[in-house]
């Protein structure tokens with residue numbers, strides 16, 4: 136028996152790294168049934184015990200307790216949640232200025248998930264070489280907004296090596312994950328900071344300006360400077376799971392400090408009288424973009440609760 140780290144998961148098989156050796160493992164039948172809420176019982180980043188069979192493949196006999204994880208809504212219309220990655224020190228939302236165009240809604244949903252699941256978040260905005268003059272002003276505003284809220288935010292371009300220095304430092308000696316839409320350059324950034332990785336990257340469709348889902352499964356990659364990074368397939372949106380509408384403001388740091396002064400304990404800060412959060416917004420203490428994204432997410436949580 137050995138303990139290893141799950142570095143890749145594709146259907147029934149998992150790649151598990153144990154002291155310098157990588158083996159293909161399956162899950163013991165009994166374990167598979169244990170956790171019905173989750174569509175994938177073992178995730179990339181899990182530490183597992185492996186029992187080796189005669190043919191050198193392994194059976195995963197035990198999953199170690201997770202320090203944390205990032206969930207997403209199960210895909211293909213299945214109920215429940217899927218674990219995108221487990222045991223991480225830092226999660227990065229990766230977006231691009233253009234090709235595909237920046238969507239700040241993605242950032243806020245990502246931050247809510249990280250706050251709710253106690254994962255340390257950061258924001259990467261890539262392809263700044265494509266930014267026009269107007270984009271630069273917008274980027275300035277975004278930088279000010281998120282920095283002001285206490286979040287890490289960095290701008291990168293694979294065409295500009297000096298922009299990659301900070302990123303490299305941030306990733307060094309940690310286990311991190313990149314999460315973002317297809318085509319923003321998640322995999323390209325990894326190749327840029329370590330060309331020996333030589334990972335496959337995709338094109339951007341001229342028609343839609345979107346990526347073509349080049350990375351098709353999550354995998355954990357060992358970095359030259361120490362640490363691991365999980366590269367994940369592009370996702371349009373990080374579906375929120377297990378958050379009640381009235382709890383949402385707990386995950387907006389700038390709202391959290393006002394919510395206890397609302398008249399109703401279960402105030403959703405959308406229409407209720409005596410709402411201190413709405414008042415703070417009127418007073419300019421909460422950024423309109425953030426309040427808007429809050430209302431959008433709130434609505435999607437309420438729709439979910441009704442169905």
Ligand SMILES: Nc1nc2c(ncn2[C@@H]2O[C@H](COP(=O)(O)OP(=O)(O)OP(=O)(O)O)[C@@H](O)[C@H]2O)c(=O)[nH]1
Pocket residue numbers: 261262263264265291292293294315316317318319320321322323324335336337338339346347348349350351367368369370
């Ligand atoms: N101009 C410019 N293009 C970039 C940059 N980074 C990546 N690209 C291009 O964007 C395209 C998509 O890059 P990928 O690294 O495959 O994107 P991804 O986010 O991994 O996409 P998925 O694996 O589909 O989720 C490639 O053609 C890259 O060359 C950048 O900083 N500037």
Ligand SMILES: [Mg+2]
Pocket residue numbers: 321322323336349350366367368369
């Ligand atoms: Mg990729």
Ligand SMILES: [Zn+2]
Pocket residue numbers: 394397398402403404405407409410411412413
């Ligand atoms: Zn309120």
